[in-house]
Amino acid sequence: MNIAVCVKQTADTESIPKLSSDQSHVSDEGIVWIINPHDESAIEIAIRLRDQCNGSVTLFSIGPERVESALRQGLSMGADEAVHLLTDAMPIDQKIIAELLARRLKSQNIDVIITGEVAIDGGGAQVPQRLAKLLHWSCVTAVEELHIEATSFTARQPVEQGDKIHEGQLPAVIGINRRIMEPRYPSFKGIMKAKRKEIVKESVELESPSYSIESLRLSAPRSEGKVVTYQQGVVDKTIKFLQEKTSVI
């Protein structure tokens, strides 16, 4: 089974984003980079699948030089190979991202593509669906339970009304949610092995985007709220406050 995992490098949740001086993008300054948490679980699922039925796990990531550290981390978790589609800046147009990935993945012999359902920074939530349409493959996204056999898959996707159960044939694109499984920490052996692996680098050109940022601003911190210590009478005051400030009590 040849498995591809598409990985995005994102800002760590605890990082505090700052805007560039011209306010056009979020600056890289002070950001701690991680693998998008949903993608990190996608790598875990892929490695387990490979260990069950042999084959290989290849990581694909688009972005500037810094992205290499995400790929290196994925290799030390146990992925076999990594391909870095090198760009000057991180593209934000999901259509362009999906097209780049589809073009590259077509030339590879792949049975299943596993990736996160959404990136926690941009919140795009569309690359799995787009990739599948471009390749004319099946797609399930927001998956929380996955079974893959030699040629078929069963996936559970929670929706508002319950669980959707999708059954289909490979090849397929599976977009998964972190809740499917916590990823492993790389072992010391894994880290040493990954250091010796070569990351394939291919420069790619970005077309002009159809999704662009017109303006950005940092969210205003919520106005300092009132904090009181519980004692007699506090609950009644709370209710009065809620009645004043909200329309729902």
Add this chain to the structure above:
Amino acid sequence: MFEITVVGESQGSELVSSTLEACHVASKLSNALGVNWRIIVDEDAANSAINYGSEVISYSIGEEHKQSPDVIASTVTEILEPTKVIVMAATSTGKDLMGRIAQLLSAPLAQDCIGFEIDSGDVLFKRELYGGKVLANVKLSGSPILASFRPRSFTPIDRLDTPAVAQLHSIDILLSEPTVILKPRSQKENLDVTEASIVVSGGRGLQGPENWTILEELTDALGPTATLACSRPVSDEGWRPHNEHVGQTGRSISPDLYIAVGISGATQHIAGISGSKFILAINKDPDAPIFRVADYGIVGDLFQIVPELTSAIRNAHTI
């Protein structure tokens, strides 16, 4: 020519409330741009849709296809007449579907928008980035463009005085797989966390699933627009179902009132609740980060405060 299309989502024969909000977006857009809008919906919900949109197109796809996002995406793109803007609610189903429709049309898509503005004829979509820490106005170029809207970002559209007439399209479906079935939720039906105007949310501070009765009673006292949510460890432990988990890896919600009980307020949790209009936090640790985002915080023992709050609300309502 129809220039704005709402892709409707239905449950049984009714449009879901988030679709009525998407219709509201469409009608505001249509007023601002001076163009028509319409709803595309499964035939089962056509009789509901005609009460809200003056143009309704319905499709018939057969029972076995009703849960298939591929079939619905192909059907919608097939019967879509020239359209400039396609909108839908950013529910799980909506986001899944919009990604597929966008690629079938080779068009840009902004998911989970929380607003829009018109800037010299262009629509700019408002989105949260970095878990709500950054707000962006996004421009989509070309035609059509697609946007899904986070539930509760807009109020539902009003009913029409006189219902419209629906046009029905029958579609030949060639697709045979994947097959998709829906297993409806079996537990007691609570309002979905994204739809409720009041959300009572419990964290690890509750100590165990057996203590949820105090939150259920509070939710009950707050009335039918209130529902339960929880932090991630609570759903990971199986104390509460996964669909109640809010945060970075769970649901994003924007209720009028969010009540965080025994929740520390980790960044990953805040990422899902930053759209809340008012946050009330109850925590015994005065340094808990939840107090930094709360509009009102009570430092103390939740097991004492929550029952007192419940009876005070019951009293307030009977006065």
